Structures are given as structure tokens and as C-alpha cells.
Amino acid sequence: MLTRRLRAVDDQTASVVPSGRLLQLRPDQLKPNPNNPRRLFDPEPLRELKENIRQHGVLVPITVYQLKAQEKFAILDGERRYKCCVELQDEGLQIRIPANVVEQPTKVAGLLYMFSIHNFREQWELMPVAYSLRVVMRELGEDNAIKLSKLTGLGAKQIERCKKLLDFPEEFQQLSLDPDPTQRIPANFWIELHPVLALYEQHLPDVVEELGRNGITNRMVEKYRSGGVKSVIHFRRILEAFEINEEQKSTLVNTLRRYVAEPALETREAFDGFLAPKRGRIQNAIKACEGFIEQLEKARLDFATEDRQTLIAKLNHVRNYVISLVDRLEGGDAADDENTS
Amino acid sequence: MLKLLNAYRRVAFEFRDYRPARVTLASIDEWLAQHERTDRALLLDLLRHVRYVGEVEARRALVDQNKAILGQLQRAGVPYKKVIYVQVHDAGSSSPVMLNELRDAAQLIQRGCNFVDSKDVAGIARLTERLGDGAIIYVDDFIGSGHQMIGARNHMMQYAIGSFSEFALAVCICEEGAYDLTKLGVEPRARYIHARADRPLHELGTVFDAAKKQRLIDLCAAIDKKGGLGYEQMATMVVLYRNAPNTCPRILRGSQGQSPMKGLFPRTTDLPVSD
Numbered sequence: 001m002l003t004r005r006l007r008a009v010d011d012q013t014a015s016v017v018p019s020g021r022l023l024q025l026r027p028d029q030l031k032p033n034p035n036n037p038r039r040l041f042d043p044e045p046l047r048e049l050k051e052n053i054r055q056h057g058v059l060v061p062i063t064v065y066q067l068k069a070q071e072k073f074a075i076l077d078g079e080r081r082y083k084c085c086v087e088l089q090d091e092g093l094q095i096r097i098p099a100n101v102v103e104q105p106t107k108v109a110g111l112l113y114m115f116s117i118h119n120f121r122e123q124w125e126l127m128p129v130a131y132s133l134r135v136v137m138r139e140l141g142e143d144n145a146i147k148l149s150k151l152t153g154l155g156a157k158q159i160e161r162c163k164k165l166l167d168f169p170e171e172f173q174q175l176s177l178d179p180d181p182t183q184r185i186p187a188n189f190w191i192e193l194h195p196v197l198a199l200y201e202q203h204l205p206d207v208v209e210e211l212g213r214n215g216i217t218n219r220m221v222e223k224y225r226s227g228g229v230k231s232v233i234h235f236r237r238i239l240e241a242f243e244i245n246e247e248q249k250s251t252l253v254n255t256l257r258r259y260v261a262e263p264a265l266e267t268r269e270a271f272d273g274f275l276a277p278k279r280g281r282i283q284n285a286i287k288a289c290e291g292f293i294e295q296l297e298k299a300r301l302d303f304a305t306e307d308r309q310t311l312i313a314k315l316n317h318v319r320n321y322v323i324s325l326v327d328r329l330e331g332g333d334a335a336d337d338e339n340t341s
Numbered sequence: 342m343l344k345l346l347n348a349y350r351r352v353a354f355e356f357r358d359y360r361p362a363r364v365t366l367a368s369i370d371e372w373l374a375q376h377e378r379t380d381r382a383l384l385l386d387l388l389r390h391v392r393y394v395g396e397v398e399a400r401r402a403l404v405d406q407n408k409a410i411l412g413q414l415q416r417a418g419v420p421y422k423k424v425i426y427v428q429v430h431d432a433g434s435s436s437p438v439m440l441n442e443l444r445d446a447a448q449l450i451q452r453g454c455n456f457v458d459s460k461d462v463a464g465i466a467r468l469t470e471r472l473g474d475g476a477i478i479y480v481d482d483f484i485g486s487g488h489q490m491i492g493a494r495n496h497m498m499q500y501a502i503g504s505f506s507e508f509a510l511a512v513c514i515c516e517e518g519a520y521d522l523t524k525l526g527v528e529p530r531a532r533y534i535h536a537r538a539d540r541p542l543h544e545l546g547t548v549f550d551a552a553k554k555q556r557l558i559d560l561c562a563a564i565d566k567k568g569g570l571g572y573e574q575m576a577t578m579v580v581l582y583r584n585a586p587n588t589c590p591r592i593l594r595g596s597q598g599q600s601p602m603k604g605l606f607p608r609t610t611d612l613p614v615s616d
Contacts, residue, residue, distance in 0.1 A: 031526025034498035034507075069410075069417035070506045071478060072526050086524075107473050107503045129498040131466050135502050170463055177462035178497040 021101040022061060023073075027085045030064065030097070031072040033114070050084040054093065058085065061098035065105065073099060076113050108139045115152035126187040127176050129154070130162035157327050164194045172217060185221065192235040193220055199242060200260070203253045207260060220261050226263060234267040241274035244281070248274060345385075352388055358395050358582045363607045364441050372605045380560065383553055384592070388605075390541050390548060391593070392533065392579045396514055399482060399581060402512045403443045404530035407478070410508050410530055411447075414476050417506075422453040423475025425468060425505070429493045430458045435583050436481040439512075442482060459493040462500045471502040476506045479527070482581050484511045485519030485588040486573050495529065509558040513579045515588070535579055542576040557592060564602050580606050 009081060062078025075082055078097070085095050105113060111132050134154060137143050145159045152159075165173065168190050175185040200216055201208055208216065223229050238256070245252055251273060259270050349366050356364035394402070399481075414424060427447065428436040437458075444450060457464050459479075484490055490509060496589045499508075504578065507527040514522075514531040522529045541548035542557055549557070559572045561569030570576040575588035585594055585606040595604025 028523075034495070034501065034525070065429060065504070067504070067506045067526070068419050068474070070526070070528060074504065104474065104504050107470065110504060111502070125499070131500050132502065135470055177500070179460055181463075220567055278434045313543070 023099050023101060024096040025064070025073060026096060027082060027089050027097045029072055030062075030082055030099075031070075031074045032079060032082060033075050046080060046084065049080060050087060053081065053084050053095070054088055058097045061100045063102055064099045065102050068104070073101065076102065076105065076110070108136060110134055112151060114153060126161065126191075127173070128166065129158070130165045130187070133159065133165065134166055161191050161304070164191050166215070167194065169214060172221070175221065186232060189221075189229075189232045190225060192215065192232045196220075196235050196238055199238065199256060204257055207257060207261075211260070215267065216260055219263065223263055228263060228266050230266065230268070237267060237271045241271045244278050244329060245274050293319045352385075356391075356393055356574055356580070356606075359393075359580065359606060360583055361585075361602075361612060362607050364605060368605065372603060375602055376560070380556065383556060386539060386549075386553075387557060387592070388586050390539075390578050391606075392513070392535070392539075394482075394533075394581045396582045399439075399512045399583075400442055400446055403439060403480070403482075403510065404446050406530045406532060407443055407447050408511055410476075410478060410490065412509065414506075419474075419476050419506070420453075421449075422455070423472050425455045425457055425465075425472070425475065425477045427457055427459050427465075427477060427479045427494075427497070428489050429479055429481055430460050434481070434489075435483070435581070436479075438439075438480045438615070439581065440480040443450065443510075459497045462497055465497050466500040466502060469503050469505065473503040474505060475503075477501070477507045478510050480522075481509075481511045482513070482583065483579060484509060484514040484518040484522070484529070485575055485577060485586050486515070487521045490518070491521060491525065494525070512581065513575055515575060517573075517575065535577055540576045540578050542570055544574070546576070557590075561591045564596050584608055 042177065058081050060078075060081070062081055063076040064073035064078075065076060067074050078099075080098065085097055088095050090181055114132070115136075123204065133148065133154070137148065140151070142148060142151070143163075145156045145163070147152070148159050149156045154162075154270075165176075176187050176190070178184040197213060197216060201213070211219070220229070223231070229235070241252055242249075255270050255274075259265055259267070301311065349369050352369055353364055353366050362368065373384060376384060411421070411424070426440055426444070429432075429442045430437060440456070443546055444456065449456075455468055457468055459465075478488055479494060481490065487509075492592075494507070495539070507525075509518075509522050509527050509529045511529075511531045513533045513535055514529045515535045516537050519529040521532075530610045537543045537545040538547060542554060542561065546554065548554075558570065565570075570590050571588040571594075573588065576590050577586055578586040578587065579586065580593070585608050587608065589606065589608075591604070593606045594605055594611050595607050597603045597611055599607055599611060600613065604611060
């Protein structure tokens with residue numbers, strides 16, 4: 001799979017060249033990759049792997065390259081096996097790790113390797129992923145989400161989220177890069193704010209003209225910092241209010257104007273009033289989900305033969321719709337806090 | 342009496358360029374006078390185990406170690422223009438000052454080396470992307486537990502693009518910090534690796550007999566019950582001309598605000614706020 005991905009791009013920029021050496025290395029001869037986006041490891045599979053290694057040793061060689069001017073080898077692939085071996089060594093077990101030595105990869109090859117071999121992507125922090133993706137986009141001149149998804153193994157939706165992040169000027173991105181997590185603006189803030197800015201552009205061009213897109217963004221950052229946005233997910237309430245309140249559009253637009261003008265105006269305080277009368281629709285949707293499954297179960301379709309193809313097509317249609325709706329509803333990264341106070 | 346006076350003079354001379362508070366015959370006398378007469382010889386004995394690093398020695402240590410790293414990099418085919426020096430910027434940190442001194446003394450700008458602050462993550466992303474590979478050298482005067490440097494390094498390296506060898510360059514690195522840095526693949530380089538066994542008040546220190554050691558530990562605890570032996574109970578004995586590390590025992594640093602107990606080597610943050 002990886003080979004296919006790497007072949008998909010220019011060989012000169014992306015290939016990882018084997019050196020033909022297989023070494024038996026101690027864990028202390030290895031350097032974990034510092035920009036491994038997969039920083040959180042699921043403890044249970046890790047424990048199983050560790051026990052397996054304790055009994056049988058490392059069976060599948062890891063992939064490493066020699067660092068310049070250092071004795072250590074940097075890990076390209078095999079971080080989990082390395083992590084287990086370090087723990088086993090700390091427990092007093094003498095352990096050697098078979099390692100395929102490759103040439104130092106190019107920038108893009110290194111990045112694609114990182115993207116491709118780590119498949120628990122929901123655990124990745126979004127900002128570093130976005131920065132790495134930007135390099136891939138720049139180096140390969142590719143910004144099509146589907147093609148990038150094929151190259152990196154990231155979901156098309158995650159690529160869109162990264163692109164939204166990168167859409168903000170660097171001065172704003174910097175706010176999500178602060179080493180101090182208490183000062184850092186979560187990456188999700190920008191993703192959730194993105195469509196709200198589009199609302200301003202669509203409905204309040206005079207405000208955009210006066211403050212500029214960056215000026216509005218700055219005000220939202222101030223609002224977030226002062227507690228006027230208690231959770232970044234609350235930005236969706238603004239979008240929801242616009243989506244379901246066609247008849248109150250002018251009142252809503254005025255509220256949107258006040259929302260940027262008054263730093264103390266909290267999101268829910270401003271927009272929940274537009275949502276309350278329509279709250280029944282969510283309950284209806286929940287009931288519809290329950291009723292839908294109940295009816296299908298009642299119909300006992302497991303061995304259905306009549307109109308089977310039509311049924312499959314319809315169910316696929318439902319599935320695709322549901323997946324896309326769930327995607328839209330979920331959003332959010334595990335790593336980003338919601339700042340619910 | 343003459344022996345004692347000579348001991349005072351030696352101490353005052355050795356520590357003469359300590360910046361946060363001048364060390365003089367009078368300040369040594371004042372420091373000792375706060376303690377029981379029976380403890381004073383022990384305290385003077387403790388002072389003999391302070392590893393003081395003056396300005397000239399600190400600069401020379403950095404320049405020499407840096408020269409060795411650059412030589413190593415040159416031999417491995419890493420040119421100067423692919424070397425990035427990083428200052429680990431935190432409140433009260435000596436890192437920017439040390440890097441400035443090293444930069445000038447080792448003519449790093451003229452050589453084409455690069456400089457970046459560990460907080461400037463976007464700058465690091467840009468620079469590493471441009472260079473593709475090379476070496477990163479983190480500079481500070483003292484690395485204790487290594488927590489501060491490792492935290493800054495781990496955060497910034499998430500954004501580094503390409504392949505970089507990493508070095509931590511300091512005048513002194515404690516055994517604990519050196520171990521953790523090595524584990525991450527950051528090669529520690531220092532004039533002096535401060536072993537735990539070399540620290541008289543450390544749990545593993547064997548410099549003093551048990552009774553003397555306990556008495557000094559008690560004196561530290563009387564000043565600060567929890568943090569008497571410094572951050573993480575490291576009880577380090579290195580004092581640099583710019584500041585004593587926060588891992589230094591309280592008996593040498595004195596109370597926070599220097600009251601009720603004055604220290605011989607107060608940290609800048611230990612000093613009382615002047616009007």
C-alpha cells in the first residue's frame with residue numbers, strides 16, 4: 001500500500017531507498033521520531049505486543065536510518081515495537097531489535113512514510129498534521145483533497161479541516177502553536193469559526209469591509225479568551241440558527257452584527273433564542289432513527305431475495321447519508337479541548 | 342583564626358563574579374552568622390563542594406563544546422548553514438543570554454548558522470522545511486532535570502520537517518537530564534556532567550557521613566520544608582555566575598525573599614522586590 005502511494009509521486013522526491021543492511025540494534029541505539037504524529041498509543045494492544053515480544057522477540061524488523069553525526073538510528077517505522085522494547089529493557093531484559101537500514105529519506109518521503117504507517121489518525125493533533133500536509137501540498141503541487149487522501153492515508157474530511165486551518169493567516173495559526181497549553185487556542189476553534197466568517201461575508205459585507213476578515217477573527221479570539229465563547233462547538237449554534245430560521249433572517253443578521261460588536265455577548269445567550277422553538281426537530285430525528293431500525297428489524301431482511309439489489313442500493317444510500325451527517329455532527333479532535341466552563 | 346580567614350578569602354575570591362548578590366567576606370560572615378556556631382564549619386565544608394562556574398569559564402566551556410560539535414558535523418558532511426541553534430525561552434532562562442554569547446564568541450552568524458526561539462514554532466517549521474536536514478543545537482548554561490528543555494523540544498519538534506541530528510549544549514548537565522535527553526536521541530554535550538554521587542545532600546551522595554548530611558538536610562528543610570533540596574530534590578551543587586539553578590539546596594539560596602534566612606547564592610527570583 002505504502003509502496004503504491006510512494007510510487008504515485010515522483011520517485012526522485014519520495015522514495016525511501018533501502019541500504020541493504022539489516023542490523024540487530026539495542027533500544028538505546030535508536031531515536032524515536034520526534035515528529036511522529038501518533039503520540040498517543042492505545043495501551044491494551046501495546047501491552048499485548050510487549051508480551052509477544054517478551055516471548056518471541058521482535059519478529060518484524062523496524063525501519064531506521066542513520067542520523068548524520070550521531071551514532072543513533074532514527075526510527076521511520078516501528079515506534080510501537082521500540083516503545084515495548086524500551087519497557088522490556090527497563091525490566092532487565094536484554095533485547096535486540098532487527099532493523100532494516102534505509103538511506104535518510106527526503107522531506108516528502110519522510111512525511112508520507114509518517115502519514116502512511118500510522119493508522120490511528122484520530123489521535124493525531126491537528127496543527128502538526130496541517131503543517132506537515134502543507135509541505136506535502138507545496139512539494140508535490142497538489143491540493144486536491146481526494147488525491148491528498150490517497151497519498152497520505154488521511155481522510156478527505158480531515159484534509160479539508162487541515163486546509164481550513166491553513167486558510168487562516170500565520171498570526172492566527174501562531175495562537176494554536178503556543179507551547180503553553182493554557183494559552184493555546186485549540187485548533188478546533190479555527191475550524192468551527194471558519195463557516196461563521198463565511199456568514200459575515202455573506203450577510204454583513206459592511207462589517208467585513210469595516211473590520212476586515214482578520215479584524216472579525218481577532219474579535220472572536222478576544223471573545224473566546226474572555227469567556228464569550230464557552231465552547232468552540234457553540235459556533236455551530238450560529239450556523240444552525242441561520243439554517244432553520246429563514247423567516248427571522250433580518251433579526252438573526254442583526255444579532256450576528258451585535259455578536260461581533262459586543263465582546264461580552266455570549267454565543268448561547270445570543271443565538272439559543274432562535275433554536276428553542278425548533279428544538280422538537282432533533283427529538284423527531286432521534287425518533288425517526290429509532291423507528292427506522294425498528295421497522296427494518298421487524299421486516300426480517302437477512303435472507304431477503306426479492307428486490308435485493310434495490311434494497312441494497314437504498315441501504316447504501318442511507319449509509320452514505322448517515323456517514324456524512326455523522327461526520328458533520330462530530331467534527332472535533334480528541335486532542336482539542338472543548339473549553340466548556 | 343587565620344585558617345578561617347583564609348577559608349573566607351578563598352571562598353570570596355572564587356565566587357567573586359556571582360551576579361544576583363555579591364559574595365564578599367562580609368556576606369560570607371553574615372551567611373554563617375545566621376546559623377549555630379556548631380554548624381559553621383560544616384557549612385564552610387559544604388561550600389568546598391560547590392562547583393562554581395564564572396563568566397570566563399562558562400563562555401569557554403560553551404565555545405569548546407560547540408567547536409567539538411561543529412567539527413563532528415563537518416566530518417559528517419553537515420555544513421554550517423544547516424545548523425540551527427535554539428534558545429529555550431522561558432522566564433528567567435539563561436538560554437538566550439548564553440546563545441548570544443556563544444553566537445558572538447564562535448562567530449556563528451559569519452559562518453551562516455541559523456537561530457530560532459523554541460517558542461517560534463512557525464519559524465521552526467519554515468526553517469526546517471527550507472533546510473530539509475541538518476542539525477539542531479539547544480543551548481543553555483545549565484540543564485538540571487531537563488524537563489524544561491525536553492518540554493520545549495518535544496513541542497517544537499512536532500513541527501520540524503526533515504531529518505535533524507539533535508544536541509543539547511550546556512556548561513553543565515545533570516546526570517538525570519543527560520539520561521532523559523539521550524533517551525530522546527538528543528546528544529548532551531557539556532563541560533561537566535553533574536553526577537548524583539557528587540552532590541553531598543542528594544539521596545545518593547556519599548560525600549559526607551550520614552550525621553553531617555542529615556544535619557545539612559535538616560537546615561535546608563527548616564528554610565523550605567518541601568523544596569529544601571531544590572527542584573525534584575536534586576540538591577545540585579553547581580552555581581553559575583548568572584544565577585544559581587532552582588535545583589540548588591535552600592541552605593545556599595536562602596529563603597524566598599531572603600527573609601528570615603539569607604543565602605550566599607540567592608537566585609534572582611529569591612531576592613526581595615525593591616521599592
